[in-house]
Each structure stands twice: as structure tokens, then as C-alpha cells.
Amino acid sequence: MTLDRSAAVPQADHERAERILAAARELLLAWGYKRVTVDEIARRARIGKGTVYLHWKTKQLLFAELLRRELHKALGVFAAGIREDPAAALPSQVVRQVFLQQTRDPVTRAIHAGDSEILGVLAITPAGRPVIQELGFHILLARLVEVWRAHGLVAVTAPAADQVYTIDAVLTGFITGGIAVPAEDFRPDRRADLLAHTIKAALETSATPDEAALRAAAHDVLDALDAAQGALVT
């Protein structure tokens, strides 16, 4: 059964890579990038250390793929939500979901916050920029604003660049949590509501979009998410 074998080997390879990534993810959250050793990853994946290097050239590249996958997965979740309900494609709702996603998942939160306690050297790219930029978040955001404008969901009176910057700053502020006010007093979904309200008030057009327009917009938003996901595969 040569066919079985030649098919089985990549299959085994793939499953092994998954095990390695899972072990890496666990250890990343428990110890942070710096303290995680390749040896320990291999031990958890129950393989030899050298085997890790059959999959990735370096420790950094292994974790880079891990981060890309996490973001890829998160984008998939957003897309699913929009497919279920086109209203989730509205700016305020998208931002709301991004916020909640980051509240739930420590890895994506670390990515967006550039948390060097967890990400270590990964927090900043060789070019000296936050990882989140490297992963194309700002490109996606710019594209989304474009789509929203095209479909009349956000006002076109202000420059698109301003709106992109505003969304980014406001989102960052809510994720960081304010500084002067203790943020623990507010549950995540209450904070998410305040964030959504702020984005809606600052950017969205006052007119309620009709069903058809919403569907069309959702379609383009899904395209943008797809494109962003595509840019994340190795």
C-alpha cells in the first residue's frame, strides 16, 4: 500500500506540527516567549528536539506561525458572526467583536497590546514595529473603512485616514483600559458596549441602513476578512 504510506506521512507530519504548535501555545501563555525552551516544547509534543527543526528553521519562525494562525482563527470567528447576522458587519459591531475576542483570548490580546512580557522579542519586528502591524491589521482596518464608506455605513465627509486612526486609537484605549479610572469596575461586555457606542457615534451615519445595503456591505466585509486571512497563510 504505497498510496497509504505516501499519504500517511504528510498526514502524520501535519498532525505532529499541530501538536508542536499546541504545546508552544500552552507554554507561551504559561511562561512567555523568552522562558519557553525548544526542548520543553519537544518534550510536551513527545518528540525529539531535533524534530521541531524539521518543521521550522528557528524558534522565532515557529512562534511567528503560531501568531499568524491565532489571528487567522480570530478572523474566521468574526466572519462566521457576520455570515450569521449581516448587522455584525457594522463598524461598531466589528470593533465590539474585536474587543471581546481580545478580552477572551490572551494570545490575540498580547499581539494587539504588543505585550513583551508574553511575546518577548516577537512583540517588535526586526523593523522596529509592533507585531500587529506586521500581521497586516492596519491594512485590514483601512480596507474595512473603505468598504464601510462605499456602502454608506460611515460618513464620507471626513477623510478615511482619520477614521482609521480614530478606530485604532479608541479600540486601543478600551483594550488598554483607561489609566485614571480603575477598569475592573466594568465587566467586559459593558466595556464592549461603551466602545461600540463610541464608535457608532463617532463614525457611523445616523440613517439606519436598509437590509439590502447591509447584506451588500456584509459581503464586502467578508471579502476583506478573507483577503486578510489569505495574507496570513505561510
Place this chain on the structure above:
Amino acid sequence: MTLDRSAAVPQADHERAERILAAARELLLAWGYKRVTVDEIARRARIGKGTVYLHWKTKQLLFAELLRRELHKALGVFAAGIREDPAAALPSQVVRQVFLQQTRDPVTRAIHAGDSEILGVLAITPAGRPVIQELGFHILLARLVEVWRAHGLVAVTAPAADQVYTIDAVLTGFITGGIAVPAEDFRPDRRADLLAHTIKAALETSATPDEAALRAAAHDVLDALDAAQGALVT
């Protein structure tokens, strides 16, 4: 002339304290709290090191007063702006001024951002909270929201606590600068405009306040600023 003397000595004391604080401020910005030595402060103020300890019990207390004074001064600037034009008492305008103030002045920015690179151990109080809380910023903010609501400048449909949190988060986001989008592309006053617009849209009532209401509100805002300043004197 015993009168002259007894008046002259505290006068000299006061002037000397100012020299010490000025030297400390310079060094703080140049080197950061940790690297600044009391010896160097004394040298710059052209006095003996022991003399510094005639004014403050410890290095920390010296810098604590410096920070209080900087914030005190900043509040004075805000108040002056409002006295000149009551419209400066509107939420969006106050926040705008706070943002610009922090863009201009590295010390108050460090305070608000909790920049431990500059503030060292001062960034976090013994109780483990950001300095900005210790300095009563959140109390002032809460009071301002109260005033604005009382004068119908912000909607009373939402809870005041939510509004306080929103202002804090948005302001923090703009001061931090977004993460995904390179912030250098925007000049400070453009960012200030975007911030003001966001606050206005998210919180202010749509109706333009009449002159009289604005004056009355400005009066109470000035009172709140005064109270905050009062809380900052030793």
C-alpha cells in the same frame, strides 16, 4: 531690622526650593528618575547635598511635590483657557486641551501614561496604582462629568460612571496613540481634533448650549478645577 530678616529668610528658602525643583525637573527629563542623583540636583542648584534634605525628607518626596506642581500648573492653564472663552468648558474642548497639554509637556505626559522609563518607582504608588490616580485625576474627571450632566452638556440617559470610563479610555487611546496604525502620520492638533470629535459625538448632547448655560457650566467647571488644584497643595 528684625522684620526684614524674618521675612527674608523664608523668602530665600522659597527661592532655593524653586531652584532645587527646577534642577530636578531638568534632570528628570534628561535622565529619568532612577538615574538622577540627589548629589547632581544639589550641584545644579549650587547648594550642598544636605541642604536638599532641609526641604524634603527623601528624594521621592521631592519628586512627588514636583509632579503635584506640574499637574497644578496644567490645571491652571486649563482654567485660564476657560476664563477666556467659556466654550472651552465643553467636554470635547476640555479633553482636547488635556491631550494637547500632554503632547506638549513631557512631564504631565509621563504622569498620565505612567511612563516608568521616566518616572521610575514614582510611576506606581506604594498601593500599586498608577500615579495619575494618586494625584486625583479620576476624582476631577468624575466631578466634571457631574457638572456637565447638571448643565445639560452631556446626555443624562447614560450612567455617569460609563461616561467617565469612556472619556478615560478614549483619551488614553489617543495619548498612547493607536497601535496598528503608525501615529506619526498625524500632527498633534489633527489628532486632537479627532479626539474632540469622538468625545463630542459619543457624549455631548446634540443641542447647541445657549450662552447663559455655557457660562454657568464654565463657572462650575472652574470650581472643579480649583478644587482639584487645592487637593494638590502639600
Place this chain on the structure above:
DNA sequence: TGGATGACCAGATTCGAAATTTGGTCATCC
């Protein structure tokens, strides 16, 4: 015979004790 492995190596990191620095005091001086 080719994929898996872990002993191995060089460079990075950590450790720790000695050396230096610095916040704070106080005997001395003007």
C-alpha cells in the same frame, strides 16, 4: 535509507561576589 533523535557546541544568559554608587545622616564649620 530516510526520517527521527539527542549528544554536542558556541553563544547567550544568569549568577554571585566584589566593587562602586547613592540616599540619607550628622558632626563640624562659618
Place this chain on the structure above:
DNA sequence: GGATGACCAAATTTCGAATCTGGTCATCCA
């Protein structure tokens, strides 16, 4: 009697030795 700087203990820095770890590759099976 207010100002000072030598002085001290505690904190910090230094730097070489010891340890650790990313990455390699000769060896070993299946």
C-alpha cells in the same frame, strides 16, 4: 543656627565563572 560634605549602610552595578539553550549533525533504527 543654618549650610555643608564626609561618612555609612544599603542598593546597584560590574564582570568573570557557571549554566543554559538555540540550533546542528552524526548516529540510529524502522
